[in-house]
Amino acid sequence: MKYLLLISIIAYFTFNNCLAQTNYSSQCNVINRNDSSGLYKFYLSVYNNNISGLLLFKKTSDSTIRAVLTSEMGPKIIDLELNNTSYKVNFAIKQLRKKIILKSFYTDFASIAGILKFNKESGRYFSEQSDSSKLNKTVLYNKKGQELEIYYFCNNNKTNADSVFLQHFNFKMRIELRKIDF
């Protein structure tokens, strides 16, 4: 009976902990709460190929965020409309019009904008760890283990992150964002 009670207590806390990790609500992300937007210098490295540009986030409704990536010299590279479960492609250059690439951008951008949510059945969930008041780490797990690691450097939790680093574990991809004030 004692063991049954112990197992029940452990099961209760484990279940509640999993629930708490299902929805992601980082205190500091890429959206500035004052003007509902964020502008970053964007660097992407994938299998030794590099892409850079300016990445703009803008909250367009309570549940929708636009993420627009443009080249430094002007023309747009990608324009996505994100919500907590799906995305719409407004524009993407030909080289990026592949489902696997767009889906990866969706996961990355919706994660760091703080709107991505998963069903419990999907086996994917976020776990947040704060090492200090300025550094927040979030890990996205799937059934196989770690999928994505995100580091936020935040000097002030009321505004958006100063820089963000994303490291994928399924494939060799790394994204670095540095805030631009404009």
Place this chain on the structure above:
Amino acid sequence: MYKLLIIIITTFLSINSIKSQDFTPISNETTFKKAYTEKTALTHSLKSNFIQEKSISLLEKKLVSEGLFQFKNPDKLRIEYFKPYSYLFLMNKDQITIKNDQKQTNISTKSNKIFKMVSEITMECVNGNVLSSKEFKISIFENNSQYMLKLIPKDKTLKSLLTEIKIYIEKIDYTVGTLEMYEVSGDFTKMIFKNRQTNIPIADEIFVVN
């Protein structure tokens, strides 16, 4: 009241009429082409500060950046952004180097179609060859102080990125004063060139990243 209404309507029509008359199709295309080609053929180098304004429908404010543009005939180009971020685009013959802070990428224009087109357009604007470009349908307009070249892309890849490019050339010295790139979505980028200096000495070394 009736008179006031007439005045308002007349003023409104006049303003619109002035706007539409701002740039008109060029009266003597052959003379312009000859003069532009001759003038640009004499341009061995060009150095100019620039302000880039990116208009995105999503934002009320424009994204403004500043930098320095340097060109050396026939195939050397350096576009450097200082503010609010650092970015360096170098072209030396068929080799492109991009430097972002400490990260450096080397691209060959032979293997990358988009970069090949971007670099060709930029070069052709400066060296005058843009008028004979087969990549665009070109129309020429003018007003009192400027010529305006309207370039509509013919190439499929470029067409998917840009609907048109407008190049504003100053009548006084035939240098490019402003460049506008319009995207399919309606967003556009404007580059305004200031303090333009032609035929000044520019060292070859600045087109190479160590």
